[in-house]
Amino acid sequence: MNTVKVSRLVKSEDLNHHGTLFAGRVAEWFVEACFICGAKHTEKPENIVCINIHGLTFTEPANKGDIINLETKIAKVGRTSFVVYGKITKNNSDKILSDGFITFVFVDENGKAIPHNIKLAEPIDDEDIKIRTRTENLR
Amino acid sequence: MNTVKVSRLVKSEDLNHHGTLFAGRVAEWFVEACFICGAKHTEKPENIVCINIHGLTFTEPANKGDIINLETKIAKVGRTSFVVYGKITKNNSDKILSDGFITFVFVDENGKAIPHNIKLAEPIDDEDIKIRTRTENLR
Amino acid sequence: MNTVKVSRLVKSEDLNHHGTLFAGRVAEWFVEACFICGAKHTEKPENIVCINIHGLTFTEPANKGDIINLETKIAKVGRTSFVVYGKITKNNSDKILSDGFITFVFVDENGKAIPHNIKLAEPIDDEDIKIRTRTENLR
Amino acid sequence: MNTVKVSRLVKSEDLNHHGTLFAGRVAEWFVEACFICGAKHTEKPENIVCINIHGLTFTEPANKGDIINLETKIAKVGRTSFVVYGKITKNNSDKILSDGFITFVFVDENGKAIPHNIKLAEPIDDEDIKIRTRTENLR
Amino acid sequence: MNTVKVSRLVKSEDLNHHGTLFAGRVAEWFVEACFICGAKHTEKPENIVCINIHGLTFTEPANKGDIINLETKIAKVGRTSFVVYGKITKNNSDKILSDGFITFVFVDENGKAIPHNIKLAEPIDDEDIKIRTRTENLR
Amino acid sequence: MNTVKVSRLVKSEDLNHHGTLFAGRVAEWFVEACFICGAKHTEKPENIVCINIHGLTFTEPANKGDIINLETKIAKVGRTSFVVYGKITKNNSDKILSDGFITFVFVDENGKAIPHNIKLAEPIDDEDIKIRTRTENLR
Numbered sequence: 015m016n017t018v019k020v021s022r023l024v025k026s027e028d029l030n031h032h033g034t035l036f037a038g039r040v041a042e043w044f045v046e047a048c049f050i051c052g053a054k055h056t057e058k059p060e061n062i063v064c065i066n067i068h069g070l071t072f073t074e075p076a077n078k079g080d081i082i083n084l085e086t087k088i089a090k091v092g093r094t095s096f097v098v099y100g101k102i103t104k105n106n107s108d109k110i111l112s113d114g115f116i117t118f119v120f121v122d123e124n125g126k127a128i129p130h131n132i133k134l135a136e137p138i139d140d141e142d143i144k145i146r147t148r149t150e151n152l153r
Numbered sequence: 154m155n156t157v158k159v160s161r162l163v164k165s166e167d168l169n170h171h172g173t174l175f176a177g178r179v180a181e182w183f184v185e186a187c188f189i190c191g192a193k194h195t196e197k198p199e200n201i202v203c204i205n206i207h208g209l210t211f212t213e214p215a216n217k218g219d220i221i222n223l224e225t226k227i228a229k230v231g232r233t234s235f236v237v238y239g240k241i242t243k244n245n246s247d248k249i250l251s252d253g254f255i256t257f258v259f260v261d262e263n264g265k266a267i268p269h270n271i272k273l274a275e276p277i278d279d280e281d282i283k284i285r286t287r288t289e290n291l292r
Numbered sequence: 293m294n295t296v297k298v299s300r301l302v303k304s305e306d307l308n309h310h311g312t313l314f315a316g317r318v319a320e321w322f323v324e325a326c327f328i329c330g331a332k333h334t335e336k337p338e339n340i341v342c343i344n345i346h347g348l349t350f351t352e353p354a355n356k357g358d359i360i361n362l363e364t365k366i367a368k369v370g371r372t373s374f375v376v377y378g379k380i381t382k383n384n385s386d387k388i389l390s391d392g393f394i395t396f397v398f399v400d401e402n403g404k405a406i407p408h409n410i411k412l413a414e415p416i417d418d419e420d421i422k423i424r425t426r427t428e429n430l431r
Numbered sequence: 432m433n434t435v436k437v438s439r440l441v442k443s444e445d446l447n448h449h450g451t452l453f454a455g456r457v458a459e460w461f462v463e464a465c466f467i468c469g470a471k472h473t474e475k476p477e478n479i480v481c482i483n484i485h486g487l488t489f490t491e492p493a494n495k496g497d498i499i500n501l502e503t504k505i506a507k508v509g510r511t512s513f514v515v516y517g518k519i520t521k522n523n524s525d526k527i528l529s530d531g532f533i534t535f536v537f538v539d540e541n542g543k544a545i546p547h548n549i550k551l552a553e554p555i556d557d558e559d560i561k562i563r564t565r566t567e568n569l570r
Numbered sequence: 571m572n573t574v575k576v577s578r579l580v581k582s583e584d585l586n587h588h589g590t591l592f593a594g595r596v597a598e599w600f601v602e603a604c605f606i607c608g609a610k611h612t613e614k615p616e617n618i619v620c621i622n623i624h625g626l627t628f629t630e631p632a633n634k635g636d637i638i639n640l641e642t643k644i645a646k647v648g649r650t651s652f653v654v655y656g657k658i659t660k661n662n663s664d665k666i667l668s669d670g671f672i673t674f675v676f677v678d679e680n681g682k683a684i685p686h687n688i689k690l691a692e693p694i695d696d697e698d699i700k701i702r703t704r705t706e707n708l709r
Numbered sequence: 710m711n712t713v714k715v716s717r718l719v720k721s722e723d724l725n726h727h728g729t730l731f732a733g734r735v736a737e738w739f740v741e742a743c744f745i746c747g748a749k750h751t752e753k754p755e756n757i758v759c760i761n762i763h764g765l766t767f768t769e770p771a772n773k774g775d776i777i778n779l780e781t782k783i784a785k786v787g788r789t790s791f792v793v794y795g796k797i798t799k800n801n802s803d804k805i806l807s808d809g810f811i812t813f814v815f816v817d818e819n820g821k822a823i824p825h826n827i828k829l830a831e832p833i834d835d836e837d838i839k840i841r842t843r844t845e846n847l848r
Contacts, residue, residue, distance in 0.1 A: 031198060031199060032199065032202075036184075037184050037188075037203035037206075038180070038181035038182070038183075038184035038185050038188075039181065041177070041180035041181055041183075041184055041206060042177035042178065042180055042181040043177070044177075044180075045175075045176050045177035045180055046177050049176075049177075059170060060170060060171065063171075063211075064176035064211050065210065065211050065212075066208065066209070066210050066211065067176075067180060067206060067208060067209040067253070068208055069205065069206060069207055069208055069292070070205070070206040071204065071205050072202075072203050072204050072205065073204075114206070153208070153292070
């Protein structure tokens, strides 16, 4: 799968009252990163609409000064909708802080769903296969 | 159930490139509103940690100048964790734009899960019963 | 009177250099909360213009992690203008941190003042009566 | 009187749903500008606390791309408190969009009011004399 | 030269992970302050486009609660372009924290460069003469 | 050279009064992206201080909904300082909107410059060689 990467620096304005990265800010960045993935694949950002955040886990906190890495890829394609998988790590570590899925739908200028023509790449490793399986079980 | 209400005015800084309310901003507001619900019930905001956004749907868009209403209530309680249900409407309408669930865990100053002592109220209407059923099926 | 409630979580981005809630942010939230009150009563947010903040006191500070509660209600109605009273408390306390009044005018699309048709409810308790008296003395 | 000047560019993030400068943003900028005036005069920003916005009028709107000029000066001094007058114009015009007064108190590290030692300059023109008169009548 | 002054209060939302003023925020404020200088001189903010930040040094840090003073003036004029010099100090000190230059071009509504008619004032002191010399050597 | 990539979605809050991406926001994102590059290479974000933006050009505008891609890499290393080159493109195009250089210094907890131990990779293509040459000529 073709990964799209976005990094962010955690600054004071991103902290909650615990002094760690605010979950609401993580959610905002996660939506934006998944959207960018969809925009890169369709080349039509103006036609993409977010319809469901299927889940977003928070396993580990992040702190001020951490570099947050958001990696996103297409995990499933329908005719007019597609699912983006995103995972979040920090600094140079591979440990996953958060991950989740978002479904987008591709629409014309009147908001009617139309084909997006994204082709889903073959899974290239075990991680991809696990993500595909999880995607099939999304609600 | 004891509902906690938060309203927001949609301003220019909240819009996506479609000129409608950005899904990432909705997600941020949703997390904050659910957190406020947990803080009101436990009276210990410093002990609450968000661990899972189980899902957040986007059924209808909102526009600049709309008043966004976020209503949240406790939907399930474990010993150390609890689930908040949130729904989003706009202006004076009852139509749901978005809804979803967040699980929080209650921790001490070392991050260890401890009992939160929230009591779950009896469901008072059909909507409550449906929310309780949905909560049981969350993953 | 029909109260409109808005809550906010105090985050790092809301603090002044004292580490307490910035007065400018309180003022911004206060204007937005009073506006939302006017919008709920008129159902025409696009027709409401803020013309005067009559006063906003700051009696007690708030800190990171506090839940700020803004309660607003219509305190006086003219033919084309109306006054909103707002008070601010924190967490589950009734102690008032800040309160004040804003006058709005209702206008048509050309900016001409027109009747808003808001009916002022009867005062229901001593607090209401005191607010009405204070409203009469605003300048 | 010794004027302190602050200018701001009105950008998209500052607009309300009318497409004009949001009154809440004006209030935030007004508090910050008056605070800067107090900080410049006392050289102790950490000792200044805002206790009352006495009023802030909104006579004329501002639009995207306008330069907002905030001019502030000390208008009255007590032993431990002082009043700052602020007025707002746009671009190169002298027409006043908004003006108002804020009272600050000077405190030690325990929050106890202490003398600030600001000397009030003599009024230098008619505008100063009018501001002084208005300050005497503040509530 | 005719100086345009802008001051800013350093708040929590402006800090990097060191707890000092974030260089990216300084750069944002610097661009805005230089832009305001150009807008005041041309009276046509809508016609000014930023084309080059020639350099911006960071010699000294600033902290939460500091008042940041940005002083800008026209340093060179071409027929359709002009260079603004900006310097940054804090509180009541003259010590320079940062300084630099920005080139703007004046354009019509189609983006075509047109004469701006700004006249460059005579240098009035040694500082002005040094700035002019530095401007001649910009790349 | 080892490139670090960051993408951003242009939203309403990022626009200037022309309705295009505000140069101050570009500068802020550019500083953050170059900082992330330094943090990834040193693994010590807390030890990196920005001392000079050598230049940042603005050749092409960006609009709401565009995906801004910031690619950064180490372009020169001294013993305690290093230079990061950054370039900005949009969407899937290779056309450069903006590019420039930032010098950082690596310091210990007392702010004293210390060796960073970054190794500069060999240039791998013509673009790298041109960047290296430009870096040698920075002032």
